[in-house]
Structure formats: structure tokens, C-alpha cells
Amino acid sequence: MPLKKICCIGAGYVGGPTCTVIAQKCPEVTITVVDLSQERIDQWNSDNLPIFEPGLDDIVKECRGRNLFFSTEVDKGIKEAELIFICVNTPTKNYGLGKGRAADLKYIESAARRIAEVANNSKIVVEKSTVPVKAAESITAILKANTKPNVKYQVLSNPEFLAEGTAVKDLMFPDRVLIGGEQTPEGQEAIQSLCWIYKHWVTEERIITMNTWSSELSKLAANAFLAQRISSINAMSAICEMTGADVNEVAHAVGTDSRIGNKFLQASVGFGGSCFQKDVLNMVYLCECLNLPEVAEYWQQVIKINEYQRRRFADRIIESLFNTVTNKKIAILGFAFKKDTGDTRESSAIHVGRYLMDEGANLRIYDPKVSRQQITRDLTDSEDPNKVRDLVTICDDPYQAALGTHALVVCTEWDEFKTLEYDRIYKSMLKPAFVFDGRLILDHEKLMSLGFQVITIGKRLQRPNVHRPYATAKGVQS
Ligand code: NAI
Structure with missing residues (x-):
């Protein structure tokens, strides 16, 4: 043995x-x-x-x-x-x-x-x-x-x-x-x-043995459940923004139910990484092959909500910036799909960045662990390299990224973003200066007291100075 x-x-x-x-x-x-x-x-x-x-x-x-x-x-x-x-x-x-x-x-x-x-x-x-x-x-x-x-x-x-x-x-x-x-x-x-x-x-009780098919399916099932929880709380975040509920409070209340538990209930700009999307899609395909279209559709919805959340976040940036970001400088803080990794596979930052580039925004990107080459490679993957060269500047620190911008967009929850000198950043930005917190990690009250217009996910902080703050929801005005 x-x-x-x-x-x-x-x-x-x-x-x-x-x-x-x-x-x-x-x-x-x-x-x-x-x-x-x-x-x-x-x-x-x-x-x-x-x-x-x-x-x-x-x-x-x-x-x-x-x-x-x-x-x-x-x-x-x-x-x-x-x-x-x-x-x-x-x-x-x-x-x-x-x-x-x-x-x-x-x-x-x-x-x-x-x-x-x-x-x-x-x-x-x-x-x-x-x-x-x-x-x-x-x-x-x-x-x-x-x-x-x-x-x-x-x-x-x-x-x-x-x-x-x-x-x-x-x-x-x-x-x-x-x-x-x-x-x-x-x-x-x-x-x-x-x-x-x-x-x-x-320890022995943590080593589970089973038949091969159960083991293979368990991995796909675990990732599908995790992704589904994120899409569930992100779906709630859209309701919160329309109603005045606060997604963090809802997550806390829901998570204290011991049957549900409090992990993986953080609303955000959407999940990324090499696994969740791939494994859920893999499950969808499996269901289709097994002639289980209703089950396939159920899991496909997890991906749809994730795409919707990214698009919704990018749309709110555009709407808040007076419905146009063309030629506006926007700082993207964080490019990895989550903190403490340099991995960018399926990162939400890539999608948000592309949506903003499609509208002609100039992006100033900073990430503590992702190399310049990687950021360029990810953005040029489906974009004209000339367009990326013209619209994207990769910065060595967050202060340089924020300089002369209209908005900061937090795409990755790196701890260092919580403790930046925001008064210094505010002074270096164009006014009104916006912060879009896609990870709900910043001290919003403090940022607003410094003068920032703060917009986040799943919570109405203030009535932003915009024409159609919730225009993505068809026919409903805040
Ligand atoms: P990766 O892309 O980082 O690494 C795979 C490596 O395999 C590459 O370096 C590639 O050059 C090498 N490779 C491919 N074909 C080869 C061959 N025939 N001979 C020798 N080397 C070969 O992939 P990653 O992220 O390590 O994922 C591997 C698997 O683990 C995937 O199925 C993924 O779904 C799964 N997984 C990934 C997790 C993650 O967090 N990245 C977590 C749990 C599972």
C-alpha cells in the first residue's frame, strides 16, 4: 500500500x-x-x-x-x-x-x-x-x-x-x-x-470514498452550488437597489439561519475564475446530453445572472457618469478575478473593462499581482490591439491610476484598496469624483464625507447626480 x-x-x-x-x-x-x-x-x-x-x-x-x-x-x-x-x-x-x-x-x-x-x-x-x-x-x-x-x-x-x-x-x-x-x-x-x-x-472521517461517478459529479455539483449562491445574492442585490433594502443586511439576516449558513453570500460584480463558469456550463451540457432540458435551463440561469450582474454594473457606471464615458478616464482597481491571486481567467474586470472600452472610455488599470503583459493579453483577446493600445494605460500604483480620472471602479477585493489615502486620491481626480465599489469593501460613509459620489452594488447610498440611476430595470424609476 x-x-x-x-x-x-x-x-x-x-x-x-x-x-x-x-x-x-x-x-x-x-x-x-x-x-x-x-x-x-x-x-x-x-x-x-x-x-x-x-x-x-x-x-x-x-x-x-x-x-x-x-x-x-x-x-x-x-x-x-x-x-x-x-x-x-x-x-x-x-x-x-x-x-x-x-x-x-x-x-x-x-x-x-x-x-x-x-x-x-x-x-x-x-x-x-x-x-x-x-x-x-x-x-x-x-x-x-x-x-x-x-x-x-x-x-x-x-x-x-x-x-x-x-x-x-x-x-x-x-x-x-x-x-x-x-x-x-x-x-x-x-x-x-x-x-x-x-x-x-x-483525519480519516474527512476522507470520503465512493463510486467513481458520484465522485466526478460531486465536484461539478459543489461548484454549481457555490456559483448558484453567488448568483442568488447578486439577484437579490438588484432587488435591493430598486427597493432601498441593503444587500449586506439581507445577506446577514439570511446567513444567520443555520440551515443556510453565512458563507458565499457576498454580493459583487459577479464571479470569475477558471472554474465556476466552466463547470456550470459543463453541467448544462451534461444535462442536455442526458435529455434533461429543464435541469440544463435551471443551471444555465446561474451563468445568465452572472453576466447580467457584470453588464448591470457597467451600465450603472455609464449612466452615473451622465450617460457617456467616451474619452473619460476611468481607473480600474483590481484585475485578478479575486484577491490574493494573480489569476485573471474569466475575471469580471475583463468584462467590465471591455464594456467601458466599447463606449470609448480610457482605462487606467492597476492590480498588485497581475502583470502588464497579462492585462494586455486579456483585453486584446477579443478586442482590436490598436484599440487597447489607445484606450488602456497600465499603472504601477493606485494613485497613478486615479490621477485625472472621473471615476474609480473597484473590481477586485484586494485588502490594500480599503486603506488607500482617499483624500489624496479625491484631490487628484476630476469633479464630481465617483467611486464604484463592485466588491462592497470600502468605507462608503467616509468616502462620501470626503466628497465622493459613491455607487455600490445592492445598496442605495445617496441619490446620485444622474438622470436615470436605475434605468436598467425596464420602466421603473427610482
Ligand atoms: P492550468 O492551466 O493552470 O494547468 C494545467 C497545466 O497542464 C498547464 O501547465 C499545461 O501546460 C499542462 N498540460 C496540459 N496538457 C498536458 C500534457 N498532456 N502533458 C503535460 N502537461 C500538460 O490548470 P489548473 O487551474 O491547474 O486546473 C487543472 C484542473 O483542475 C482543471 O480541470 C480545473 O478545472 C481543476 N481545478 C482547478 C482549480 C483552480 O482553482 N484553478 C480548483 C479545482 C480544480
Whole structure:
């Protein structure tokens, strides 16, 4: 049962931190994280890791070169390992059948084919990437169709529940570890081998074992429930703005019900990140394939509300700025999809930024952890690069970003934004100076006392000096 060598295919946001924590907790096990990207591996082997996660640098330094290795030698890693984690990306398909909804499993398939090609002894293959239900069956089919004599495979599902920004903490103290496998003696033995790893630091009652399909679906279900909670509170925020209720007060009142709980009830400009949208869409596609159109529609609505919230926020900025932002300078504070990460995948800032650029606004963007190159890449993804060059300035600090602008727009809840010198910022802005708090993190009373016009989500702070403050709600005037 004890394992000596593990390989992880995919050195990304999941593979890197997960294997780093396993290496620290299981010093007798050697772990090699392999990736096709030389650049990523070089970064993992440098002082400048490819991802920012609080607490990660120290553990990498402690384990790297001892029992943790990062390499591009994929075949060697596979050959030597008894257990292989597949942690490759599973983005939404942007072509062909299921385009825009289904998960693209080409990276999973190519990892499985590589294992089948080079393995010369038996392996436990662990699917850690988030996949549609029954993906383990496809991996098994590929492995079994290419089996060599004396090579046997067991495929397990072990979805990862870490959240970016708190990955190390989540890995060290998981709510639960989920392991799915075949209900056969061989399947159960493989499950026990993976349990052995986690038992180094996770108590037995937190390690849940189940059948493979339940495990795969549980991951999609968990992300769908989390995204649904955000869309639910964001839907409430729209009602609050129309009625004079305060979304924070409503969230508090609702969250104190122990059946509901108080987490994930923060209204905002919408959820981002590489997982929620992708996994909910994946669920929608699955339901459509299973001929469950009502269920598909139910989950699709979670995405619709998220898109509506971003659009609604951008519309309020435009309306508040006297119905035009053309040639107006607007500071965007925060570009990452949430605080404590440099990840921008599906960040709401990208969408809000694009809406404002479509109206001809000049954006001055600041984020403490996202590089200039990344911001430019994200905005040019679907925009003319010349337009981005003309309209976007990337700033090194928030004061520079705010200089000479009409408005500040908070898109990411970075702690540092709470304690900026807002009196200094106010003086450097054009008047009336607006703050749009898309994360509900600022001290609104204080900002208003400094002279700012403050507009936030789910709460009417003051009657802003605008013509149609709630014009997005058809036919209803405040
Ligand atoms: P990522 O894009 O950061 O990393 C994936 C890595 O796999 C890339 O470095 C890529 O070069 C590598 N790769 C792809 N195909 C390969 C191959 N055939 N051989 C070797 N390397 C290969 O992705 P991330 O964020 O780590 O996500 C991985 C999976 O984990 C996804 O399915 C995602 O849904 C899931 N997940 C992600 C979480 C997150 O917070 N990012 C949390 C929980 C699950």
C-alpha cells in the first residue's frame, strides 16, 4: 500500500500547490511534477513561481530538490511512478460539438494516451482535473485498449476542492478529500493507496470514498452550488437597489439561519475564475446530453445572472457618469478575478473593462499581482490591439491610476484598496469624483464625507447626480 514515487501531469494552479503540500506531508514519497511547458517548469524551479499563493513559496523551497521535483521529462516521470495524478486543464470547448459549454478533454486524453504508450508496469491513474461524469470511463478505455503484458491500471477520481488565494490552507486543512474508484477488490486497493497518502495529515472521517461517478459529479455539483449562491445574492442585490433594502443586511439576516449558513453570500460584480463558469456550463451540457432540458435551463440561469450582474454594473457606471464615458478616464482597481491571486481567467474586470472600452472610455488599470503583459493579453483577446493600445494605460500604483480620472471602479477585493489615502486620491481626480465599489469593501460613509459620489452594488447610498440611476430595470424609476 505505501507508495514511493508519484508523478503529476500538469504543473498549474492545482498540480503545483497540491504536490507541494503532498511532498511536505509525505517526506518519504518522491513527487515529480511534469509539464509540457518548459517556461512553467523553469518558473517552478526558480525563485519566481508561476503562480502566487500565500504561503506557497516557503513550502516549495523546503521540499524542492529533496522529494519534490519539477520537470519536462514527462515520459520519465510516468515510467517511474506508481501513482500518477492527471492535473491538466479542462477548459470550455471553443470549437465543434458542445462549443461554449462542454469541457474540452483533449489534454486529459493526450495525458492518458501518453501513459498508455510509455508505462511498462502497473499504475494507479488519478483524475484530479475537473471532468464531466464518466470521464474516468474514457481514460480507462484508452488505457485498456493499449495495455501491454503485465501492465494493469486502476483509474480513480480525486477531484480537487482548493480555492485560489487560499490554496495552501485548503490543501492543509481540507473540509474533505473525495476519492472515487471501482467497486472491485482491485479498485478498493487502489483507493486505499491514495488514502494512505492523505492520511499523513487528513483525519480519516474527512476522507470520503465512493463510486467513481458520484465522485466526478460531486465536484461539478459543489461548484454549481457555490456559483448558484453567488448568483442568488447578486439577484437579490438588484432587488435591493430598486427597493432601498441593503444587500449586506439581507445577506446577514439570511446567513444567520443555520440551515443556510453565512458563507458565499457576498454580493459583487459577479464571479470569475477558471472554474465556476466552466463547470456550470459543463453541467448544462451534461444535462442536455442526458435529455434533461429543464435541469440544463435551471443551471444555465446561474451563468445568465452572472453576466447580467457584470453588464448591470457597467451600465450603472455609464449612466452615473451622465450617460457617456467616451474619452473619460476611468481607473480600474483590481484585475485578478479575486484577491490574493494573480489569476485573471474569466475575471469580471475583463468584462467590465471591455464594456467601458466599447463606449470609448480610457482605462487606467492597476492590480498588485497581475502583470502588464497579462492585462494586455486579456483585453486584446477579443478586442482590436490598436484599440487597447489607445484606450488602456497600465499603472504601477493606485494613485497613478486615479490621477485625472472621473471615476474609480473597484473590481477586485484586494485588502490594500480599503486603506488607500482617499483624500489624496479625491484631490487628484476630476469633479464630481465617483467611486464604484463592485466588491462592497470600502468605507462608503467616509468616502462620501470626503466628497465622493459613491455607487455600490445592492445598496442605495445617496441619490446620485444622474438622470436615470436605475434605468436598467425596464420602466421603473427610482
Ligand atoms: P492550468 O492551466 O493552470 O494547468 C494545467 C497545466 O497542464 C498547464 O501547465 C499545461 O501546460 C499542462 N498540460 C496540459 N496538457 C498536458 C500534457 N498532456 N502533458 C503535460 N502537461 C500538460 O490548470 P489548473 O487551474 O491547474 O486546473 C487543472 C484542473 O483542475 C482543471 O480541470 C480545473 O478545472 C481543476 N481545478 C482547478 C482549480 C483552480 O482553482 N484553478 C480548483 C479545482 C480544480
